[in-house]
Amino acid sequence: MTPTALMPRFPVPTLELNTINGTTFNLSSSGAENFTLIVFYRGLHCPICAKYLIELERLAQEYKNRGVRIIAISSDNEERAKSMAEKVSANLVEFGYGFNLSEARQWGLYISSGRGPTSIGIEEPALFSEPGVFLVRPDGTLYYGSTQTMPFARPSFQDLLAGIDFAITKNYPARGEFSGSL
Numbered sequence: 633m634t635p636t637a638l639m640p641r642f643p644v645p646t647l648e649l650n651t652i653n654g655t656t657f658n659l660s661s662s663g664a665e666n667f668t669l670i671v672f673y674r675g676l677h678c679p680i681c682a683k684y685l686i687e688l689e690r691l692a693q694e695y696k697n698r699g700v701r702i703i704a705i706s707s708d709n710e711e712r713a714k715s716m717a718e719k720v721s722a723n724l725v726e727f728g729y730g731f732n733l734s735e736a737r738q739w740g741l742y743i744s745s746g747r748g749p750t751s752i753g754i755e756e757p758a759l760f761s762e763p764g765v766f767l768v769r770p771d772g773t774l775y776y777g778s779t780q781t782m783p784f785a786r787p788s789f790q791d792l793l794a795g796i797d798f799a800i801t802k803n804y805p806a807r808g809e810f811s812g813s814l
Contacts, residue, residue, distance in 0.1 A: 640806035645738040649728040665699025672764040676712040677754040680783040685720040692724035736761040775806045
């Protein structure tokens with residue numbers, strides 16, 4: 633089965649899950665002024681994810697200053713999600729866990745099979761999603777989306793921040809919305 637493609641300017645799937653701080657994250661009531669940044673990561677087993685999330689945490693205040701709420705999400709259980717948050721010294725980045733893989737497919741994420749312990753000695757789950765980064769407007773529509781089949785060569789959070797600045801100051805619309813016949 634192939635992942636579904638989300639369309640810019642159209643509603644994204646519902647998203648509600650538990651966070652490691654004991655609350656429930658619900659995208660429809662995220663309270664973001666300009667965007668919600670959703671970062672789907674592979675899980676605790678992924679050293680590249682940890683490095684990527686460290687960079688996100690480093691820039692988190694800049695995102696917050698621009699009215700962007702951030703959540704990092706995986707299908708890991710609570711204990712593994714807490715371990716990842718500790719590993720990246722998360723302070724402003726919120727961590728959700730237990731993301732259902734059938735919902736991951738609705739977001740267009742690719743699913744991989746576990747292959748045992750990774751280079752850092754942590755067991756991969758039997759199944760997990762590959763990375764995805766999304767900016768969702770407060771009205772629940774997709775503004776930006778990027779999905780990957782591999783853990784490497786992800787969108788730069790610094791570049792994305794510059795894109796958000798441009799989008800806000802120029803009232804730049806989401807692109808890629810054409811779905812007519814070609």
